[in-house]
Amino acid sequence: MSTHEPLERAARRLRRRALLVRRVACALDVLLAGSGAGVVVTAGMVLAGWPLSPLLVYGGLLGLAGLVFLGLAWRMRADALPVLARADCVLRLHERLSTAYEYLQRAPAHPFLTALLAEANRQAAQVDPRLVFPLRVPRRAWGVVPCLGALVALAVLPIGPVRFFDNLAAEQAAQEVVREGQRLERWGRRLEELARREQLERSLLLARHLQQLGRGLQQQEGESKAAATERVSSLQQYLERMQHELRQRALLSSPGAVVAQEVFVSRQSLKQELQQLLQLLQHETLPREVLSVAEQGILRLSRQAGEHSAEFERLLEDLRAGNLAAARRLLEEIVQRQQVLEELEHLERARQALEYTARALQGKAASDATASQTHTRTRPEQGEAAGGEDEAMFSEDMPALEDFTAPGMDESFGFSRYAQQGTPSPLRESSAPLSEVPVPSGEGAMRLSYIRYLPVLNQANVSPEAVSVHYRRAAEDVLTQERIPRAYREQVRDYFLAIGVIHEPAAR
Amino acid sequence: MADIAAQVAQFGEEFQQVRAEIAKVIVGHTEVVEGLLICLLCGGHALLEGVPGLGKTLLVKSLGAVLDLQFSRIQFTPDLMPADIIGTRVILQDEEGHRYFEFQPGPIFSNIVLADEINRATPKTQSALLEAMQERSVTVAGVEYKLQLPFLVLATQNPLEMEGTYPLPEAQLDRFFLKLQVSYPSVAELSEIVDRTTQQHEPTLQPVLSAERILAAQRFVREVPIASHVKDYAIRLVLATHPQAPQATELVKRYVRYGSSPRGVQSLVLAGKVRALFAGRFNVSFEDIRAVALPCLRHRLILNFEGEAEGIDTAAVIEDVLAQIPELPTRRIGAAV
Known part of the structure; x- marks a missing residue:
């Protein structure tokens, strides 16, 4: 055994230990990088639905990590002098090992070397490489644990592919349904107000249905457009039935026919004039002056009524003949028909509103809405009185708010x-x-x-x-x-x- | 091996005897005594700084007595002339009546020169010491006179009384191997001082080491091995005192104008070798370098205006450097692990 064998042996043990520790750290680093990449790829496969084979991906990652580790580990070196210097520092050996080793290599004839080597050999025999290079897991390597946890969670938990754009579209659709619901509720409120004023029972009922439907569309979060359209369509059918029933009762068969609407002479509606006349005819006998006023009113209405003036002429005849009861009955029928007519008008506006909503929900109105954005931008600045909430009601196809007013009672x-x-x-x-x-x-x-x-x-x-x-x-x-x-x-x-x-x- | 080990052991014993002899007169000041011995063994000079009455002069006198060396004391005053230190030529007449010049050596021609209150002399006189300290020789009228070896200048200065003093220039400061701070004694030390100095009996010091033995010890010290990474640590320490160096600490960058000269590294390594021998070791360790860093470097740093204005002590800067600079550089550790 040479004089420096213990020192050399200690150096070898220290080098082996240093290499082991370093390679373990390297392996953990590679594992961290590999698991991180695995999490990313798995997330891509699970959440975004990347069409990759798990076997291929994980096999490839493992193989790549192994190759990287082998490459790095193969290149690792641990020189004797640095590991001995480290041992001197850690074990507080006053640099005896490293100095002796260095002088052994550099100046073997140095007068102090023999004494120095003797001391170094004595110390080297007691060197424990595990104390010099303890096997500690680097702090960064703990990142492997959450990575592996995420990997397992992604693989085990039933997480479907996340359709970001689909979600966005669904959210937009839901917002659109809610918006249409708000619009219907607004129109319903307006229609109810007018119907109550005009005492139009069916319109009142329909207005409440409109509001109910609007609220329903707003509250049913996540309701599809198709479902919303179906609900709107149901109300439309109900409305059409109501219109049909009214038309059966009305003398005027179609709302598209010629209608006498406006009477501006006394700034009263036709209905109001008819009611005033009816009020005059409530008495059993009429003074001559009152009779004259009633005749003038009937004449005026007769001129306006156009093709329907025959009824007014008959009314005038009954009046002139003194048959007030017959005239009253006839006038009541006319008033009722006028009521029905107005109701039909209201229902027609409501039908238009529902039709617009149905088209908007079906997406057909989307382009129209886009095209009419300039319209909606200009109209509010023209009319603040319409209210901010009514700004969407200026679309070309949409019934305007004034359309809900009774004929002859336009307030806007x-x-x-x-x-x-x-x-x-x-x-x-x-x-x-x-x-x-x-x-x-x-x-x-x-x-x-x-x-x-x-x-x-x-x-x-x-x-x-x-x-x-x-x-x-x-x-x-x-x-x-x-x-x-x-x-x-x-x-x-x-x-x-x-x-x-x-x-x-x-x-x- | 036995030979070297015996030499080291003998070295340790001899200087332990020196310490013991000095301790008969000087109470405490172990670090200062060790510093003086380091200077003696390294062939350097020491600057002792301390307030009056702390026993600086007595310490130096005692050292001279213990070492069996020629000792002289020069009290520096403002009117002291260079010739008063190094000597002068005088005219003499022989028996035949012929006159001739003869050199009369000054007090510097001693083994140990005590330059007491060196900062009270003028710069001209102070500079007269330069050649002697560096070259161990003096030149008078074109003739060079060698000084006896070992030659050791031990200068003292008072840090408080700055009026009427001439602070030593940096060039001269750099020639001092160590700057030793003589601190105030502790209560126990003071009690011991009182006991010793108020008695009838005065201790007598016995010479322990001869000049030849000291010169041999000086040669022996230089043989002590130092590992490359320990030497590298000393170099990195000195480089870190330079504000422009990449190793410089924040404190150095802020308060230091000039760092240590290469003499700083030399003194670090040599003083480390002596300290290793004092500890009975055959090599220099990081601990030796750290232990001597303060006396070796504190007088070699020149503070900038900000440092002077804020009253920064160079010792604090050096301690910061010691704390910041790792013993083993990171790359070396990285290569090992």
């Missing part, structure tokens, strides 16, 4: 409201005959509306009522299509305000 447009606000009318009454302006409106069958209005005294050759509606629609179209530069909109609005054919909120 028309001169009746202008007068109700107490603003003095800029138009003066003349003795010229009443003018009638045909107005195309609505969709489907053409509905002819007659607007009666007091002729005004002015210098124009054409009466304003003959052109105002056309002007208004043209202006609205232009404003909607934004052909008028924004800077000129105020002038356009001022013009219509000045000629008095529109009121302030509508002009915005």
Whole structure:
């Protein structure tokens, strides 16, 4: 045995131990990286549905990790001097081992070497490599545990592929259903208010159904569009049955037929005038003056009624013949028919609302809604009075809020409201005959509306009522299509305000 | 092996005797005594700093007496001239009446020179010591005179009385192997001092080591092995005192203007060797380097204005360096593990 054998042996043991510790650390690092990659790939397979074979993936990862580890482990070296220096430091050997080893290699003839080696050999025999290089798991290696846990959880737990875009679409659809529900509820409230005012029982019932349906659509979270459409469709069918029943009862067979609607002479509706007449005929005998007033009213109504003036003529005959009871019965029938007519109108608006909702839910209205975004952007700035919540009601296909008003009782447009606000009318009454302006409106069958209005005294050759509606629609179209530069909109609005054919909120 | 081990043992015994003899007169100050012995064995010079009355002069006188070396004391004053230290040529007349110059050596021609309160002399006089300290020789009128070996300058200075003093220039400070702080004695030490100095009997010191033995010990010290990584540690320590060095600590970067000169490494390694022998070891360890780092380096660091203004002590900077610099560099540990 050479003089330095114990030192050499200690150096060898220390090197082996150092290599072992380092390789274990390296293996843990590779395992950490591999398990991390495994978690990522597994997450991709489980959550995103990557079409990968688990056997291939895990086999490949294991093989790659093994190769990386082997490559790194093969390159690892542990020199004797550094491990001995480490042993000196850890065991507090005052650098005896490392100095002796270094001088043994570098200066074997050094006078101190023999003594130094003797001491080093003595110390080397007591060196425990496990104390110098304890096998500790590096802190970062503990990351393997959560990685493996995640791996097992992903593999075991029944987690289906997460369809991010599908979810998004479903969420958008649900939001759309909720939005349509809100809209239906809003319309239902409005319709109920009008129906209560006009004492229209069926409209009231339908309005409540509308609200109920709207609330139902809002509360049924996650309800599919198809289910919502089905519910809307059920109410539509119910509504159609109601319309059919009413038409059976009404003298006028179709709402698309010619209807006498507006009576502006006394700023009262036809229904109100009929009720006033009915009130006059409640007495058994009538004074001559009252009889004259009633005859004039019937004549006025007869002129307006057009093809249905025969009933008024019969009424006039009964009145002139003094048969007040017959006249009263006839007038009551007319009032009832008018009631039915108004109800039909209401139901028609409700039908349009439901139809719009059904189309929106089916997605057909999506493009229309997109196209009408400019419309919806411009309309609210025109009319704040309509309320922020009604902004979606300005879509082209949608029935406007004023459509829910009873015929002749428009509050959002028309001169009746202008007068109700107490603003003095800029138009003066003349003795010229009443003018009638045909107005195309609505969709489907053409509905002819007659607007009666007091002729005004002015210098124009054409009466304003003959052109105002056309002007208004043209202006609205232009404003909607934004052909008028924004800077000129105020002038356009001022013009219509000045000629008095529109009121302030509508002009915005 | 037996020879070296015996030499080391003898070395330890002899200097233990020196310590014991000095301890007859000097109470405490073990570190200062060890520092003085290190300087003696390394052939360096020591600067002792301490307030008056702590026994600096007595310590040096005692060392001279114990070592059986020629001892001289120079009291530095502002009017002290270089010739008063190194000597001068005087005119003499022989029997025939011929006159001639003869060199009269000054007090520096001794083995141990006590330069008491060295900072009270003018820089001109202080610089007269430079050649003697470095070259162990003096030149007078073109003639070089060798000093006796071992030659050891032990200078003292008072850190409190700065008025009328001339602080030593950095070049001269760097020539001192160690700077030793003489601290105030403890209660027990003070009690012992009182007992010894107020009695009739005064201890007499016996010479323990001869000049030849000291010179042999100086040669023996230089043979002590030092491992490359220990030497590397000493180098890294010294480099870390330089604010521009990558190893520099935050404290060094902030408060130090210039770090230690290469003499700092030399003193670290040599002092470490002596300390290893004192401990009976055959090699220098990290602990030896750390133990001598403070006296070896504290006078070699030059603080910047901020350091001076904030009253930073160079000892604190060195302790910070010792705390920050690892004994084994990271790459070495990494290679091992």
